[in-house]
Amino acid sequence: MTRILIIGATSAIAKATARRWAREGHELYLVGRDTDHLHEIAGDLKVRGAQSVQCAALDVNDFAQHAAVIDAAAGALGGLDVALIAHGTLGDQKACEQDFQAALQELNTNAISVISLLTHLANRFEAQKQGAIVVLGSVAGDRGRQSNYVYGTAKSAVATFLQGLRNRLHKSGVQVLTIKPGFVDTPMTAAFDKKGPLWSSPDAIAQEILRGIAKRRDVVYAPWFWWGVMAIIRSIPERLFKRLSL
């Protein structure tokens, strides 16, 4: 039995992952800002086989509450084996260009809140010398593009933070897993035209998350082919890249 904390548990990718964990009979602690939605998800997960499901409210930008929420989850479950951080927003890039407050909001939600949560989780996992910390990053963090570079900056910052954390926690036996999805059909991408082979489902990403934990991987591009796509994108020289409309 695994004791699992999910932060941003109303996310489509988190829900798909929780369903897989529920089928395996684990104990789940769901954290999010929409308590009605959390309780609806909790009911569904119990029906699917979860050993237990508990919920707690948190707006991730209320940094002062982070330690208390993590402590409450660990207390309720009797410890933590897996923590998944899944929340995020794909903000309005144009609005962020015009108004730094909008950019700051995006950076707080997608980077600073994650770094704060990771700071609390890392100390707990380091002390217990076991477990897995899993974070949903994005291929958008691999290279800055004009269409979403504020979001990309946040994901890039988190990816670098996770690299350092992985290096630190390796000797404690704690896995630090960065998941980098490409295009996923979720509410976050509601405004996109979702046709084409690059799109995947939340459940496909969930499968990669479970596989990544089982294989004790460090970084997982989800699906795998995004590793190749991003290797090509990263290899384009900057003097050429700056002329592209991406």
Ligand SMILES: NC(=O)c1ccc[n+]([C@@H]2O[C@H](COP(=O)([O-])OP(=O)(O)OC[C@H]3O[C@@H](n4cnc5c(N)ncnc54)[C@H](OP(=O)(O)O)[C@@H]3O)[C@@H](O)[C@H]2O)c1
């Ligand atoms: N979809 C993609 O194509 C894609 C690609 C790469 C990476 N990702 C990443 O995957 C993760 C999950 O995204 P998704 O696609 O599953 O999107 P989603 O279904 O839109 O979920 C986003 C989640 O973030 C939560 N959230 C946003 N701001 C919050 C706040 N201040 N406090 C608490 N929760 C907050 C939302 O809560 P509410 O339900 O209360 O709104 C929602 O649960 C994100 O980190 C995203 O950046 C997604």
